[in-house]
Amino acid sequence: YTSLRARAKKQGDLMSQCYQQSQEAYERRDRARAKQLSEQGKGHAGAMERLNAKASAIVFRGESTLHDKDPDEVDLHGLFVKEAISYTENAIRDARRRGDSEIRLIVGQGTHSTGGVPRLKPAIEDDLRKRGLRVEVDPRNAGVLIVQL
16 A cells, blocks of 8 residues: 555645646746646646545555454544545444444554654544534543444
């Protein structure tokens, strides 16, 4: 999955370059070139999203098979925030279908995040609370959120 993430990052860099050059062309009043570069940027954005989607599927499947002892426990390690929110939505929907009363989300404590600052945990907590769900940190493991369904 790391090569997919690296390729996605490269596409993101190319996207940024295209958008920057598009802006510069627009400011020079070269509208045709600005549009062309903007379209190229959109192409790179799409490629980046597809590569990240493939990587997240690999990460999620790998983490799930390693850690999920129960269907009500979902490991979100290694995912970007947006991806983790999407997998969380699916997991909650599936848990409700099964009639589960709670679901456990393994979000980690941010140890592997840039600067050691957690990203998943606060974002997932915030998203779930906005949906009106009760969320608490597992008293035995600060890297796990317990969501009441």
